[in-house]
Amino acid sequence: MIYKVIYQTSSYEVPVRERTQSLYIEADSQKEVRQKLSDRNYNIEFIQPLDGAHLEYEKQSEAFQLETV
Template sequence: MIFKVLYQENPSEIPVRERTKSLYIEAETEREVRDKLIDRKLNIEFIQALDDAHLEYEKQSDLFKVETV
């Protein structure tokens, strides 16, 4: 399953929408996503499992790239 992760790069600051970034990662569960990203020290705002329709929509973006961890 592909998950979309919304995050801030600086974990010590409060989230600001204009600085929110996203990445895509393959995992079985949300917990597995968090475990894979723990060493990156990100301020994770939200993790969303993408269904087929949403995944196809996200693939249309030039920024879509599934991270390998």
């Protein structure tokens, strides 16, 4: 399954909406997503599973690039 991860680049700063970033990653569960990203110093705000029409919509975005971990 593909997940969209909403995060801040530093876990040491207060989250600011304008600095929020997202990435797309393939994993079997949200727990596995967190494990794959554990070596990065991200403040993960939200992990959203994507499927069906929502996944197709996200694929049309220029920002859609599947992260390899």
